[in-house]
Amino acid sequence: MAEKTGIKARIAALIAWVQGLKPVRVFTLYTGKRGPLLAGGLSYQSIFAVFAALWVGFAVLGLVLRSHPELQRAVFDLIGTYVPGLFDSTGTKGAIDPSDLLEARALTWTGAIALLGLLFTALGWLASCRDAVRVMFELPGEKLNFVLLKLKDLGLAIGFGVALIVSATLSVFSTQALGAGFDLLGIDQHSLTAEIVGRGIGLILMLILDTAVLAALFRLLSGLAIPLRPLLFGSFLGAVGLGVLKVLGSSLLGGASRNPLLASFAVIIGLLIWFNLICQVILMSGAWIAVSVADRGIELDPVAAAARLERERADLVKAEAEAAEREAARKRPWFVRLFRRHPAKEDSTRAGSPRGDSAS
Numbered sequence: 133m134a135e136k137t138g139i140k141a142r143i144a145a146l147i148a149w150v151q152g153l154k155p156v157r158v159f160t161l162y163t164g165k166r167g168p169l170l171a172g173g174l175s176y177q178s179i180f181a182v183f184a185a186l187w188v189g190f191a192v193l194g195l196v197l198r199s200h201p202e203l204q205r206a207v208f209d210l211i212g213t214y215v216p217g218l219f220d221s222t223g224t225k226g227a228i229d230p231s232d233l234l235e236a237r238a239l240t241w242t243g244a245i246a247l248l249g250l251l252f253t254a255l256g257w258l259a260s261c262r263d264a265v266r267v268m269f270e271l272p273g274e275k276l277n278f279v280l281l282k283l284k285d286l287g288l289a290i291g292f293g294v295a296l297i298v299s300a301t302l303s304v305f306s307t308q309a310l311g312a313g314f315d316l317l318g319i320d321q322h323s324l325t326a327e328i329v330g331r332g333i334g335l336i337l338m339l340i341l342d343t344a345v346l347a348a349l350f351r352l353l354s355g356l357a358i359p360l361r362p363l364l365f366g367s368f369l370g371a372v373g374l375g376v377l378k379v380l381g382s383s384l385l386g387g388a389s390r391n392p393l394l395a396s397f398a399v400i401i402g403l404l405i406w407f408n409l410i411c412q413v414i415l416m417s418g419a420w421i422a423v424s425v426a427d428r429g430i431e432l433d434p435v436a437a438a439a440r441l442e443r444e445r446a447d448l449v450k451a452e453a454e455a456a457e458r459e460a461a462r463k464r465p466w467f468v469r470l471f472r473r474h475p476a477k478e479d480s481t482r483a484g485s486p487r488g489d490s491a492s
Contacts, residue, residue, distance in 0.1 A: 154423060161268065162419040170264040171415055175407035177260060179400075181253040182215065182407075183228075189293055190233040203301065210299055213338075213378050216406060251286075258285040258353060261414070265354045268418040269425070271433050274355045288353055292345065299341050335375060342371035350418060356432040362424035370417025377409055 150156060190197070197204040208230050212218060218228055259281070263273055274281065310330055319326055346367035351358055425432060 154420075154427075158416065158420045158423050161423060162416050165267050165270070165419070167268070167415045167419065168412065170267065171408055171411035174257065174260055174264060174411040174415075175404055177253060177257040178407040178411070179403055181257045182218075182403075184253050185289075185293070186211075186228065186233060193297070206301070207297070210296065215403065216378075218403065254289050255282055255285045258288060261349070261411075262353050262355070264415055265350060265418045266356070268415060269354070269356065269422045269432060271356075276355065285353075288348070291348070295341065295345060299337070338378070339368075339371050339375055342374050343367045346370045346414065346417060349414070350421060358421060358425060358432060359428070359430060362421050362428070366417050366421035366424060369420055370413055373413040373417065374410065377406075377413065 151160075197207060262285075266273060276284075310326075310333065343364070344367075347363055350356070350367065351363060
């Protein structure tokens, strides 16, 4: 018997140790706050936001891209890296033909409709993402004027678009600089060494960009004063997750195109799967930051913290009052308690009466 008790105690200790591990607590928080469901909703909105953003973005910047073929190719390659299956640089496959985007015009009725669609879908996605991130932090929605909130979302959307263009520009410059460096060192640009070095530098730049974008999303979009260290580390983990998805993008989405029943919808299904994975990585990195901040005992939203303390204080006062009432009822003489209604029944009768308190 003692041996069985010791085995049970060791098993219980092992379970408690596993449950105390940070990755386990992060996953528990993520699933407990319905992270997969939130990611599914975000991925559905992402489809519409991306198509509208592409049309408006190329309608505004199409003239610049048409006159700079290298920048144009870099933009297409970068977008194709972030969204596999959307299109490729040659336009021979994918959901969108890049040549159609280059012909987009802002001052047309289609451009105006796309602009309205972008404002509705992109800002809606940002608002939903903000709420989902705050759910991971166990906080209510941000209390801010509606107009100011939408202006902030619009500024962030423009900022993300600018970051995409800057990243493509840096990609062009880094490629040219690497080519010049290889020529200076006498290394063939098509050699294995050049390929490995170029690929490695590209991944590092992408990792830095993704970390910065995620940090901006968690800090600025959610409106939370997250300490720098957990913010950067959690954003870095999210960027690593996004990098893994980009490297394995074609393999992860290959199943949809190989299924004959889904072949006609393979591109759209692939995009939904891809955006779902992206949104899950974002929310899981947000859950990691939330657990890190909770471990430090930091309150990110003073207003929500004050409201929670007020609710806890009110619940404590109510519990103390109920305990005092039960103690007073216990001390009453038996003949008084015999003819006295039960407090719970009395409350339910009062609540169910259409006349409220007058019924008692």
